[in-house]
Amino acid sequence: MVRLIDLGMQKLEVMLSEMAKEAINSMNMLASFKKGETARQLKEISRKLKRLKEEVGEIVLEIIARYQPMASDLRFVKSSLEISYDLYRISRYSYDIALALDDADVSLEECMEPEVQKNMLRVKEMLDLAIKSILGKEEGLAYKIKQMDQQVDKAYRDYFNKALEFKGGRCTVANLLIMRYLERLADHCSYIADEVLFIVKGIYEQE
Amino acid sequence: MSDSLPFVFEIVALNVWINNRHILKDIRDLRIPRNSVFAIMGPSGSGKSTLLKVLNRLLELREGVKIEGEVKFNGENIFNIDPIRLRRKVGMVFQQPNPFYNMSIYDNIAYAVKANGIAKRKEEIDEIVKQSLIRANLYEEVKDNLKRQASSLSGGEQQRLVIARALALKPEVLLMDEPTSQIDVVGARKIEELIIELKKEITIILVSHNPQQAARVSDYVSLLYDGKLIEWGPSQRVFTYPKSELTEKYVAGRMG
Amino acid sequence: MKSKVIFVLTLACLLFLFFPFSWILFDLIVKGLPVILSSGINFFTGIPPIPGDGIGGIGTVIEGSLFIVSIATLISIPISLLTSIYIVMNEGKKLSRISRFLVETVLEFPTIIVGISVFMIFAVGLGLGLNGLTGAIALGIIMIPYSTVQTVENLRQAKEQYLEVGYSLGLTDSRVVRLLISEGREGVTTGILIGLAKIFGETAPLLFTTVTSFNIYLRSINSPVSGIPVLIFNYAFSPYDNWHDVAWGASLVLALIVLLLFILTRVTTRRR
DSSP states (O other), rough: OOOOOHHHHHHHHHHHHHHHHHHHHHEEEEEOTTHHHHHHHHHHHHHHHHHHHHHHHHHHHHHHHHHOOOHHHHHHHHHHHHHHHHHHHHHHHHHHHHHHHHHHTTOHHHOOOOHHHHHHHHHHHHHHHHHHHHHHTTTHHHHHHHHHHHHHHHHHHHHHHHHHHHOOOOHHHHHHHHHHHHHHHHHHHHHHHHHHHHHHHSSOOOO | OOSSSEEEEEEEEEEEETTTTTEEEEEEEEEEEETSEEEEEETTTSSSSHHHHHTOOOGSSSSEEEEEEEEEETTTTTGGHHHHHHHEEEEEOOSOOOOOTTHHHHHHHEEEEEEEESSOOOHHHHHHHHHHHHHHHHHHTTTOOOOBBBGGSSHHHHHHHHHHHHHHOOOSSSEETHHHTSSSSHHHHHHHHHHHHHTTSEEEEEEEHHHHHOOOHHHHEEEETTTTTEEEEHHHHHHOOOOOOOHHHHHTTTTO | OHHHHHHHHHHHHHHHHHHHHHHHHHHHHHHHHHHHHHHTTHHHHHHOOOOOOOOOOOOOOOOOHHHHHHHHHHHHHHHHHHHHHHHHHTTSSHHHHHHHHHHHHHHHHHOOHHHHHHHIIIIISOOOOSSHHHHHHHHHHHHHHHHHHHHHHHHHHHHHHHHHHHHTTOOOOOHHHHHHHHHHHHHHHHHHHHHHHHHHOHHHHHHHHHOOOOOOOOOOOTOOOOOOHHHHHHHSSOOHHHHHHHHHHHHHHHHHHHHHHHHHHHHHHHHH
């Protein structure tokens, strides 16, 4: 049966899907990095996601005022506010990574170290899973994401310690910045996982 | 003292048949905390009003009613208490405002006070009438002329008069059966605000056909469906994360 | 077009209904009013004339009717009220249903049979004789079902509205009944008025239970007084012209009294 609130809920789901698509897109663009151009494109994308996040906020207000959502509807509405912010931040960190590469004036092929490459793939996978878990409301994927987040954190700390000993140069700086941003990006994927768990289980789990 | 128990009513187990139809099916472990607003919600025909009328033993007045079980009021089994004594401690407000139309506002409240021998002297009765009207948030609106006919009041005012009439007997519990469903929006809001004020002094058990209303005013809420108790608990929890699939469907409006 | 035809037909039926009623009233006024006017106040206070001469008055039978109807009311009200209360408060029980049925049956009884029965049982059997009291018993019996049926309806409505309220306020059974009667008192009054309107014009039972002499005023409870309808019956069939005139005047008076009672009934019901 179609309820009045379903109209608003559908709008929310559509918006979140679009934001998710752009977030994934932003990470993909890093893979085919072009100096200057990639950063410009990613700036556009993150601006767009900022606008979409604000639109999500307005839809949420409208749903609350008009339809008095309850139970799982209520939890989804609250979580979509959080998730929209996380997706925006993810696109923003992708942009930050492109900026770091531009500023250091290096290319990915020359510089990117294997563990950084590995971490980037890992985080991209996390983002894919995060999007899937939102759409499917899948508990299992959420737990996997949280696991992978711990791996990302460890990889970052390891590289940081390594870089401390290193007399690097431009590449080291670039790699370190990338690892730092990847760690933050992964955190936001983890936050998305927390929201999915809230929608499904009704609580935020403590560590 | 029996009224220091945390639960004013306790339904240990309850089954009700009306004309051989099983209306309330094995209601168990339902506890009404003192000084709270406890809502009973559910689709129509689920037995909410029937359950309410068991609590003040009004249901037994009907023909063809069979009640089995144990219900405690302040620790005592209600079926062992004199029903008249019980009803003076457990008042009731009905869906359709029903003040005594042929009587004045004053007489409406004074009637049961006099008939039950609570007060005899005029000054005492005057004071009780005034206090009841104040407690029901109606005094300001009618104080200029208490001798007015009850039928001259608006629907919302009549319902508050009915509440004042019940409050005059100083009950511990007030049973309210969909008290705002026949009232206009503004009047209904005033009654909801009154309910929240009253719970400081008495316990209110409210049957509501509207889950949003139950969400607004209640501290605890229960769902009755097809005569069965589906779940009950603190409203904050039940409305954000209900334990039962049925409750989820009912409050989210997915029940057809 | 069709609705116009229906409208005309309805109007015609209405006029058809009103016609005999208006004719009777018109006739009564034309033939009765001059009689009353010729006698003036005396028509209501004096005694009937000797055959063949004069108009006199119907004071004796007016007093007689009032007496008989009052006693009948006094007899029937308590019985009617108690019966109604029992029927309404015990609605599920068999005895209540049987009582209801009995009341509705007596309602349909031909009043002439009531007259004959009262004659046999009270006038002859108990030796009360033919007088105002016996007449009152007969009319009382006829009045009871009318008042009861109306009162039962009204108490039922009051019960629907206030029974649960009354009990929920911790009232005892007797207090709840008093509440219902108090809130339904307009209906109870209407019941009595309907009964009164019925018996004021009843002739057959009085023929069997009262006398046909109209010259005595009331002296004691079993004075042989009679009622207006009996006078009308006798004088109309008499061979004397002046007695016919008196009968017309008496008919007008009777019609006006009954009309008044019906209007009172309407007025009291409309106030709700």
